[in-house]
Amino acid sequence: MMTKTIALLILTLAFCACSDNKRSDSSSSADSTATPVRETESPSASLLKVWETDTLLTTVESTLYDPKASIIYASNIEGHHSTKDGKGSISKLNPDGTISQLKWVSGLNAPKGMTLLHDKLYVTDIDELVEINLADGKIVKHYPVPGATFLNDAANDGSNVYLSDSETGKVHMLENGKISLLTQGMEGINGLAVNNKGELFILDGKGLSRYTKQDKDTQVINEVVTGGDGLVILDDSTYLASRWQGQIYLIRNGKEQLLLDTQADSSNTADIDYISAQQLLIVPTFMKNKVVAYKLSY
Secondary structure: OOHHHHHHHHHHHHHHHHHHHHHHHHHHHHHHHHHHHHOOOOOOOOEEEEOOOOOOOOOOOEEEEEOOEEEEEEEOOOOOOOOOOEEEEEEEEOOOOEEEEEEEEEEEEEEEEEEEEEEEEEEEEOOOOEEOOOOOOEEEEEEEOOOOOOEEEEOOOOOOEEEEOOOOOEEEEEOOOOEEEOOOOOOOOOOOOOOOOOEEEEOOOEEEEEEEOOOOOOEEEOOOOOOOOOOEEEEEEEEEEEOOOOEEEEEEEEEEEEEEEHEEEEEOOOEEEEEHHHEEEEOOOOOOOEEEEEEEEE
């Protein structure tokens, strides 16, 4: 009887041990299947430096890529940012970072934001919008902007040119050769961009927002990236925004990710632009007197 009891006890212990091993194996299997789930999550965006120009672009404030001519325009303040001293200029760069023409246009004051429309380059210059002929680099016309004191960025919707005034908090519009006021009351306004639907996007002290002309309504998209400088629209829900102090953010579905911070190097990140075919972000460094290009992965 004792022998049977001992045998039964041994069998029971063996069965329990086998069951524990099965539970252990099942747990390991569950853990191993959790890793692929995490791997399928969207990876973070990143920037990789590709090239930089020589330090010949004095106080370079803005960059703008012309896909038709395969040229990057760069605006150089050179003098004081709000003084009419005639020192400002526009340079032409190649997409590989070499300087094609250092003084393509000269005699400006403090040129900043730029936009291309109908074979013309439009540049903000303190209190006026300057129209430049792309064919020969000659200044075609000056458009004085009433009450403007610090015109900054520029954008267009295929017909009209929009320009921001950082000091007065206004957005002006060039329509059919005439300047008019579009909206006002936007503190710290700077960056402008228009999507393929003709919607205007704005960077100001409140963050990134969409402005609707028809009902004069402003919809905030992101409230973290405040005081932005340059703005690029990648798609319907993805944007690149720079802060002059030295930061560049990716904003996707309203959420921001810091891609670059060069504040420790005292390298500014002013009015950026983007070459979509190469996924190349073009960054003017202002006081560092050069343009730097980064490959974007997102």
